Amino acid sequence: MTTTLSELTRLKPTGGKRSSKREQIVNVFLRQEGHLSADDLVDLIRREDQRISRATVYRTLQWMVDAGIARKVDFGEGRFRFEHSYRQPRHFHLICKTCHRSFEFLSSDIEALVEEVASARSFSASQSVVQIYGTCEECRTGRQPSAVDGHKDLLFARDALRIAIATERSGLEFYGRAARITRDPRGRKVFEDLAKEEKEHLSKLTARYNELLQRDPQLESRPTFLFFKGAAHGLFAEGADRLARGVNDQQALLIGIRCERGSHRFFKKYGERFEDSEGKQIFLEFADEERQHLELLIREYRALVKRQGHRRRPGRPGSSAARAAR
C-alpha cells in the first residue's frame, strides 16, 4: 500500500515518462473528492488549462487505474466514474437515485458472506461490487444531513478502533471474571496476566482513538463507515456471559481460546487493511500478541487436560476439546 502522495504520483504502470500534462491532470484529480466522470475532470482541467484534450484525460485516467491511483466505478449511468484510491480502503456504495450522489461504506460481514458464496460455488473471486440504490436522507426529508463524510481512511480507523476497544473491553471483563472463578492458582495467574495485557491494549487503543479525534474534531459525529458485527458481538462479550452462567476451569480456557482466536483474526485482518500506517502498526502488533495469548491458553489447556486425565474424564467428549485447541 502506498501511503504518501509523492510516492503515488511517482508510480508508473509499465514505465512511463514524467510529463507536465499528466502531472497536471493527476494533481487536479487527486485534489477532488467524490466520484468524477471523465467529463467532470475535463471541465475541471479546462479551468486551469484550455489546451488539454479530452483524449489525454481519458488516457491519463486509464493510466491512473493501471497504476492503482484511481478506481473505475460503474453506477449504471452508462458511463464510468473514477475515485482515487489514495488513502481510501476499498468500499461499497449507497447511490441516491434522486441527487445522484453516492455514499461509501464497508461491511466485513457482507465481505465474509460474499467469500462464502464464492467458495461454495467454487468461484475464485477477485473483486466484488455492492451497490444499494435508493433515496438518501437529504432527498427524502429535505433537510441537511447532520454530518458529511470525511476522509475514508480516518473513518475506517475510527470504526476499526471502536470495534477493537469494545473487543478489548469485553476481553478485560472476561479475563477478570475468569481469574475470579478459577480455583487452580496457576490458571488464575494466567488469566490475571492476560487481563493486565488487555488493559494495556485498551489504553493504547483509546489513546490512538483520541489522537484521531484531534485530527478531525467532527470525526465522532460522522456516519458509520465500517460495519462489522463479528468481533464485538461474537467474541469476549458472549464468552463473559457464559462465564457468568458458571463453567469449570477447563471450559473457561476453551472459551478464552475461541475468543483469542477471533481476536487475533480481527486484528490481523483489519491491520492489513489500514491505510493509516500508525493504526496499522498497532493492529498488527496486537494481532501478534493475541496470537501469543492464544498459544499460552492452548498450552494451559493441554496441561490442565493432562493433569485431569488421571483423575477424571472431561465433561464433553475429547473431539470438541481437540477441535477448539487445534
Next chain:
Amino acid sequence: MTTTLSELTRLKPTGGKRSSKREQIVNVFLRQEGHLSADDLVDLIRREDQRISRATVYRTLQWMVDAGIARKVDFGEGRFRFEHSYRQPRHFHLICKTCHRSFEFLSSDIEALVEEVASARSFSASQSVVQIYGTCEECRTGRQPSAVDGHKDLLFARDALRIAIATERSGLEFYGRAARITRDPRGRKVFEDLAKEEKEHLSKLTARYNELLQRDPQLESRPTFLFFKGAAHGLFAEGADRLARGVNDQQALLIGIRCERGSHRFFKKYGERFEDSEGKQIFLEFADEERQHLELLIREYRALVKRQGHRRRPGRPGSSAARAAR
C-alpha cells in the same frame, strides 16, 4: 407476482397496442435463458424475421423493463444485458471475467446486512446490486462443471424447502426433548402437541420437496442458489442444544418462543418470495401456524410465571422474560 406466461405477455406499461412485432420479440426473449444483450436479441430475432429493426428491439426491451417482464442488468461491460423476471426471484450475480458468463445466487444474509447498512445511514433502499467478479470453476480447472443452473424458481423452492425441512426437523427434536424434560404435565402436553405439529409440517415439506425432484431429476445436484444461515443455524438446533445442557420449564418455554418467532419470520419472508404458487401457499400457511404456536407458547409462559410468581422469583431478571415474550 405474475405466475403464468400468458398473464405476462398481456401486461402493458401505460396502455399499449398489441402488435405482432412486439409479441414476436417478447416471445423470443422469454424463450431464452441467461443474460442477453440487445444485440444478442437482435440476432436471435433476425433468424426468424429479417425485417425487424434494431430500434424496435431496443424499444421493446425498454417496454419489457417497464412492464416488469425484464430486468436490465449491468455487468460493467459498457452495455446492458437483460434477463427476464418471469418466475425468477431477484438475485445477485457471480460474473466470470474469462468466459463472460454469469451465475446467479441469492443470499438472505447479505440482503439483511444490506438493509441494516441502509437503515443505519437513513437511506431508503429500493434495490441492491451484488456482483462478485472473478473466474468460474470451469475456466480455472478446464473441466466441465458437474451441473448447470436450472430454473431459478425451482432452485429457490428447493433451497427454501431444504432450510424449512432442517428447521422443522430441529423443531421436532427440540419439542420432543422439551416434552421429556418438562415436569409440569400441562406444559408437557403443550410441547407434545407442538412436536406432533412439527412432524406434520415436516412430512408435508418433504412431500413437496419430492414433488420438485420429480419435475427436475437433476435438481439435487445443482449448485446452491439460496444462501441463508439465519434459520437453520440460529433456531431450534441451538435451542435443542441448550435444552441438553439442562434448563427449567420456564427457560424451555423462552427458548421455544424465540425459535418460533424466528421460524414464523422465516416462513413469512420466504413464502412471500416464492414464485412457485404451491410452495408459496405452503410457506404462508406454515407461517400462520408458527405464529399460532408462538402465541400458545407465550400464553403458557405467562401462565407459568403467574403460577410461580407466588412461590419464587424467576432465575433471570424480569426484563429478559418480558423482552422474549413481547
Next chain:
DNA sequence: CTAGGTGCAAATAATTTGCAGAGGC
C-alpha cells in the same frame, strides 16, 4: 535521437430519436 506523451479529428459502439409510413381498433 527516440520512446512516449499529446492534440485533433475521425472511428466505434451502444443506444436514442425524428420522422414518415403502416396497421390495428
Next chain:
DNA sequence: GCCTCTGCAAATTATTTGCACCTAG
C-alpha cells in the same frame, strides 16, 4: 381516422484510436 407501432437513418453520448507532432531523458 386516430393512435400507436415500426423501420430507417441520423443523432447522441461515452470512449477509443490513428496519426502527425512534440518533448523529456
